[in-house]
Amino acid sequence: MSSMGPFWLAPEAFSEGVGNLLVGVKRISQARTSQILGWAMGMGLLLAFPLFVSSFWLRIATEVLMWAGLAQSWNIIGGYTGYLSFGHGAFFGIGAYATAILMVHAGWPFWPTLLVGAILSALCAAAVGFPTLRLRGAYFAIATWAFGEAIRQVATVLEVTGGAFGMQLPPFLNLPFFYEAMLIATVLTYLLAFLLLERSMFGYKLRAIRENEVAAEAAGVDTVATKIEAFILSAIPAAVFGGLYAYLITYIHPDSVLGPAITDLMVVMVLFGGVGTLWGPLVGATAIQLVNRLLWFLRGESTLYLVYAGVAICLVVLFMPDGLLGLVERRQLVLRPKENLRALLRQFKL
Amino acid sequence: MTMLLEVENLTKSFGGVQAVDGLTLAIQEGSITGLIGPNGSGKTTCFNLISGQIRPDTGVVRFAGREITHMRPSRIARLGIGRTFQIPTPFTRMTVLENVMIGAFSRSRTLGEASRLALEVLEFTGLKDKQDELAANLTTADRKRLEVARALATGPRLLLLDEVIAGLNPTEVQGAMELIRAIRARGVTVLMVEHVMEAVLPLCDWVIVLNFGRKIAEDTPDRIVRNPTVIDAYLGERFRART
Amino acid sequence: MGLFLQTLIDGLLIGGLIIVIGVGFSLCFGVMHIIDFAVGEWVMLGAYTAFWMVRYFGRDPFVYLPVIFFLYMAIGYLIYPLIHRAVSGRRHNPALMGLVFTFGLASLIKGGALTAWGFHVRSVTTWLSGESLPLGFAVVPALRFAGFAFGVLATVAFMLFLKWSKIGVAIRAMAQDRIMAELLGVDTNRVSALVYAMYTGLTGMAGVLIGALFSIHAGMGLRYTTFAFFVVVLAGMGYVPGVIPAGFLLGLLQSLVTVYVSGRYTLLAVFLVLYGTLLARPRGLLGRGW
Numbered sequence: 001m002s003s004m005g006p007f008w009l010a011p012e013a014f015s016e017g018v019g020n021l022l023v024g025v026k027r028i029s030q031a032r033t034s035q036i037l038g039w040a041m042g043m044g045l046l047l048a049f050p051l052f053v054s055s056f057w058l059r060i061a062t063e064v065l066m067w068a069g070l071a072q073s074w075n076i077i078g079g080y081t082g083y084l085s086f087g088h089g090a091f092f093g094i095g096a097y098a099t100a101i102l103m104v105h106a107g108w109p110f111w112p113t114l115l116v117g118a119i120l121s122a123l124c125a126a127a128v129g130f131p132t133l134r135l136r137g138a139y140f141a142i143a144t145w146a147f148g149e150a151i152r153q154v155a156t157v158l159e160v161t162g163g164a165f166g167m168q169l170p171p172f173l174n175l176p177f178f179y180e181a182m183l184i185a186t187v188l189t190y191l192l193a194f195l196l197l198e199r200s201m202f203g204y205k206l207r208a209i210r211e212n213e214v215a216a217e218a219a220g221v222d223t224v225a226t227k228i229e230a231f232i233l234s235a236i237p238a239a240v241f242g243g244l245y246a247y248l249i250t251y252i253h254p255d256s257v258l259g260p261a262i263t264d265l266m267v268v269m270v271l272f273g274g275v276g277t278l279w280g281p282l283v284g285a286t287a288i289q290l291v292n293r294l295l296w297f298l299r300g301e302s303t304l305y306l307v308y309a310g311v312a313i314c315l316v317v318l319f320m321p322d323g324l325l326g327l328v329e330r331r332q333l334v335l336r337p338k339e340n341l342r343a344l345l346r347q348f349k350l
Numbered sequence: 351m352t353m354l355l356e357v358e359n360l361t362k363s364f365g366g367v368q369a370v371d372g373l374t375l376a377i378q379e380g381s382i383t384g385l386i387g388p389n390g391s392g393k394t395t396c397f398n399l400i401s402g403q404i405r406p407d408t409g410v411v412r413f414a415g416r417e418i419t420h421m422r423p424s425r426i427a428r429l430g431i432g433r434t435f436q437i438p439t440p441f442t443r444m445t446v447l448e449n450v451m452i453g454a455f456s457r458s459r460t461l462g463e464a465s466r467l468a469l470e471v472l473e474f475t476g477l478k479d480k481q482d483e484l485a486a487n488l489t490t491a492d493r494k495r496l497e498v499a500r501a502l503a504t505g506p507r508l509l510l511l512d513e514v515i516a517g518l519n520p521t522e523v524q525g526a527m528e529l530i531r532a533i534r535a536r537g538v539t540v541l542m543v544e545h546v547m548e549a550v551l552p553l554c555d556w557v558i559v560l561n562f563g564r565k566i567a568e569d570t571p572d573r574i575v576r577n578p579t580v581i582d583a584y585l586g587e588r589f590r591a592r593t
Numbered sequence: 594m595g596l597f598l599q600t601l602i603d604g605l606l607i608g609g610l611i612i613v614i615g616v617g618f619s620l621c622f623g624v625m626h627i628i629d630f631a632v633g634e635w636v637m638l639g640a641y642t643a644f645w646m647v648r649y650f651g652r653d654p655f656v657y658l659p660v661i662f663f664l665y666m667a668i669g670y671l672i673y674p675l676i677h678r679a680v681s682g683r684r685h686n687p688a689l690m691g692l693v694f695t696f697g698l699a700s701l702i703k704g705g706a707l708t709a710w711g712f713h714v715r716s717v718t719t720w721l722s723g724e725s726l727p728l729g730f731a732v733v734p735a736l737r738f739a740g741f742a743f744g745v746l747a748t749v750a751f752m753l754f755l756k757w758s759k760i761g762v763a764i765r766a767m768a769q770d771r772i773m774a775e776l777l778g779v780d781t782n783r784v785s786a787l788v789y790a791m792y793t794g795l796t797g798m799a800g801v802l803i804g805a806l807f808s809i810h811a812g813m814g815l816r817y818t819t820f821a822f823f824v825v826v827l828a829g830m831g832y833v834p835g836v837i838p839a840g841f842l843l844g845l846l847q848s849l850v851t852v853y854v855s856g857r858y859t860l861l862a863v864f865l866v867l868y869g870t871l872l873a874r875p876r877g878l879l880g881r882g883w
Contacts, residue, residue: 086696
């Protein structure tokens with residue numbers, strides 16, 4: 001094995017994930033019936049949701065689920081590993097366009113397109129990650145950002161993507177189907193995160209990298225290979241959600257699926273909920289998306305949300321970098337605004 | 351006897367400063383070797399060059415006969431060289447056990463196995479009762495111990511200790527010296543950078559002295575303290591008067 | 594041949610302007626280790642401010658250059674403490690938080706611009722627009738040349754300031770060894786704020802010229818953020834002198850791609866060259882980066 005170690009020869013994450021899955025299955029069979037019943041009921045309720053809600057709420061729920069999943073995908077590389085992927089929306093867009101192009105120009109059925117989108121995104125993540133994850137986090141942030149912009153420009157110019165006019169997919173107006181699909185995708189994403197990141201060597205390695213990369217490297221962790229794996233793993237769910245979204249929304253164009261707004265929202269949701277935690281993305285996605293929808297109905301402005309997202313990011317970084325879950329963990333439900341304000345004013349020398 | 355670690359003609363400069371200047375040394379397996387010298391003589395740079403944190407401009411590093419000069423630090427660690435850092439760098443938001451477990455990952459297949467290995471190391475280094483403590487809450491002495499434990503968890507053949515004794519009170523110094531002896535008894539070769547001569551002289555079988563990035567002397571501890579070059583460069587008259 | 598030469602000249606002229614942005618941006622990184630994701634937005638703000646000033650007060654946008662410089666200097670100086678706070682948080686990975694903060698800042702500014710000024714594309718004209726300077730072998734649009742001249746002048750002035758003024762020395766000291774500078778009595782907070790302020794001022798001014806040369810719209814920032822990143826990585830992060838060749842290179846790249854391929858592929862080309870650089874020479878073309 002060369003000193004770099006081709007990362008695909010050591011897919012520890014995957015083998016470990018499978019190992020964990022088997023252990024998990026074993027644990028489930030040994031778990032108390034009350035626990036199993038609890039989880040089963042919860043899932044059952046979620047699955048049966050479309051039966052007792054209006055399509056208005058169903059739509060909202062579908063969106064919340066999608067963003068919860070997207071936020072978690074960003075969390076894998078941004079939160080757990082500490083490497084900010086500022087072009088993550090590109091993977092979402094790649095998935096969306098893969099589905100659109102294959103369905104429209106090649107007549108493919110829906111499901112296989114998701115696979116193609118996932119593979120494409122994984123390859124792009126590997127390609128982008130390979131040179132940049134050997135370097136410091138700042139380079140990665142810049143490179144992923146530039147990648148996102150480049151992909152958006154490519155989508156705007158190519159003919160097969162419909163250029164700036166976008167693409168129209170074959171309509172499939174079945175909201176409950178999309179709800180269930182998003183639900184399954186999100187549940188799988190969270191399961192992936194749980195198995196791979198919470199109770200596994202891979203997860204510990206990522207956290208060690210986030211804490212102190214030099215020390216992790218000195219302790220024998222192949223940081224570069226681990227980071228690349230994490231990045232690939234974070235790109236795949238984003239692509240799947242992209243494909244689902246394209247089919248759901250029926251019409252996509254570069255600004256709607258490749259715009260920086262997608263990455264912005266992912267980032268703010270994870271930050272707000274609690275970066276690097278399992279449930280943070282869910283909390284953040286629910287809160288932010290609900291607020292988003294509320295504002296949309298009150299004002300109908302579509303660009304103001306960018307301002308809110310930006311302000312939210314800044315405020316969270318300044319006052320609650322651990323997110324909502326971090327606050328709760330410290331039992332600090334009070335944000336101590338006065339102290340923080342005073343500290344800030346001192347900075348201004350006022 | 352073949353040497354466990356061989357360094358040949360290592361050089362490294364930073365900007366205009368020649369940190370390491372044609373350094374050649376060899377470490378015997380099973381020994382405790384001290385690396386001493388004034389500040390800025392290149393000791394930590396030497397460590398960084400051996401364990402892979404930085405690349406040398408010229409020169410070769412060989413470990414157990416194998417050239418490791420341009421390998422990644424994690425690869426070198428997995429091959430059997432562990433190291434501690436002068437300023438302890440624990441994973442602050444993880445527990446003591448988790449910190450050491452990370453070191454054990456390179457030689458375990460499951461989390462459980464790593465955990466068991468880590469516990470064994472914690473027991474050996476006397477940190478077992480603090481296993482669930484967050485690394486951020488440890489005292490400096492314990493942090494240094496944790497550094498050593500984490501490096502030991504990788505199962506090294508050679509352990510590079512960077513000033514583990516500096517800053518400890520006399521009791522802690524004794525404890526650290528005992529630990530280092532125990533480490534050697536376990537079969538691990540030790541190369542230690544140290545300023546605390548009260549620890550170096552009794553502990554080490556062999557002492558190498560650096561100055562301006564070059565080796566100026568190497569000998570047994572008793573002869574080193576009588577070496578006029580070493581006294582001039584580093585030890586000072588205090589040691590000369592003693593002997 | 595004539596077209597090629599023309600393209601080269603155009604590229605170099607634009608490069609001169611980009612250098613102004615790059616120099617401030619690189620210094621920010623060198624001194625404070627901050628990557629300001631909002632760099633392109635400052636360009637956009639400068640352009641828009643010039644537009645509105647011309648709208649309401651008439652006159653040529655060049656007249657407003659000093660106004661915009663001081664205005665954005667002031668804004669940058671006021672905003673810096675926030676950035677500093679984000680970066681010096683005790684609990685979290687400070688470098689990361691700084692990045693996220695400026696990222697949020699960029700979104701905020703862009704969203705604000707979109708909301709306030711809509712999607713319309715604006716433009717600004719100066720007395721030089723449409724004029725050209727025939728230089729024998731090529732025709733140089735006067736405005737482009739003015740942009741280049743401005744770029745050169747501003748960069749030279751800035752470099753001289755860094756070299757000869759007392760604050761400049763403090764800045765360079767901080768960039769080399771922050772702790773030592775602090776020990777020697779440099780008020781690092783104040784100086785950092787000043788560096789950021791000068792950077793926003795310079796970038797805002799560059800925005801005026803960019804706005805006059807090209808169109809002005811709320812989404813234009815993204816392009817210049819990408820350009821700034823490109824320049825800084827090629828120059829070597831934190832190595833300010835490297836910005837000069839890197840800036841010209843970017844100008845040339847952009848110009849060549851626009852003329853010989855299509856203007857719509859420039860960002861892709863920029864990304865590919867950036868990617869190649871990160872692969873082959875991550876410490877910048879001259880290897881002096883961080």
